[in-house]
Amino acid sequence: MKIAIGIEYHGAYFQGWQSQPNGRGVQDALEQSIARVAGEKVRLHAAGRTDSGVHALMQVAHFETTAQRPQTAWVRGTNAHLPPWVRVRWACVVADDFHARFSARARSYQYVLYNHAVAPASQHGRVGWYHRPLNIVPMQQAAQLLLGEHDFSAFRASECQASSPIRTMHSVGVTQQGQYIVFSFKANAFLQHQIRNVVGALVYVGQGKLDVAAFGALLQNRDRTLSPPTFMPDGLYFTGVTYDASWQLPACDAEWN
Incomplete structure (x- = not known):
């Protein structure tokens, strides 16, 4: 069986x-x-x-x-x-x-970032960390540019073995919960390091190193060498899989809180 x-x-x-x-x-x-x-x-x-x-x-x-x-x-x-x-x-x-x-029809991930001057102790290894204040509004605006079908080569690891860089992003969100910023992504599939690379670029937007238009240009240029560094893995969570209801599986998703 x-x-x-x-x-x-x-x-x-x-x-x-x-x-x-x-x-x-x-x-x-x-x-x-x-x-x-x-x-x-x-x-x-x-x-x-x-x-x-x-x-x-x-x-x-x-x-x-x-x-x-x-x-x-x-x-x-x-x-x-x-x-x-x-x-x-x-x-x-x-x-x-x-x-x-x-x-599987889609996969979901969340990245949890602790935005505070001092790194967390109790959450060490469980969340990402950035020490300077981030402006969440332009981060939210930039993230919306990821929706739909795109060539995500700009956010693809050099060692990624996927046959195509084309992926379809179904939903994306950036929310703030106190000192935590939570990035949520749902797509048909993801490339190696795609989310960590996207988060790294969105952090640049949040600190003013990139504006929303420049983030969009990174996506369109499809050149990984032009994008910000890969963010740490600590805050990344695989949060679920979408299947047809006909498979009659138990709940296949969860959220960080």
Whole structure:
């Protein structure tokens, strides 16, 4: 049978989602724990890969197994063998033609930035940080230029292996919650480091180093070498996946708060 699972993890303890030779990938921890419940090796396929230091409030993955277990066993049993910084939130049997990655219609991320003169202690590793005051209004205006289908080469990592830089941004938001600025993005898919590069450019807008028109020009020029540096991974969260309702999955999204 095929099982889908919803997953939450603290990315600072891992070297990204993908399996690593040293076993430090989120995928490694989950596959080993699920195998102990299933009594056989399993292979996980995720909706999207996250880089080292990036967190997930709701990652979705699936695996196939011949083991017959109650659905609660895939949650409680797996979590019993996992470190406390990764948890399976839910599990359900899905149709044979479901695929966590290829059945997804969109992915969502949030970047949480602490904007204060002093770096946070209790939130270390969980939020990004910028020490100078940021003007949120031009950041909001610039972010709206990302909506729709674009060539996002200006915000693409040089080592990105995606076959095309074209992506469709369904929604984008920049909101302020006290000392925190939260950037929210939803797209059909994302390029490697795309969000961290966008956030880096929006921070330049917020401090006045770029105006809204200059941000738009970066997008149109499609040249990564002209864009500001990549922002730290600490504040980036994979927050959900959009699937057709016909798959009858539990809630596949979450938000930072």
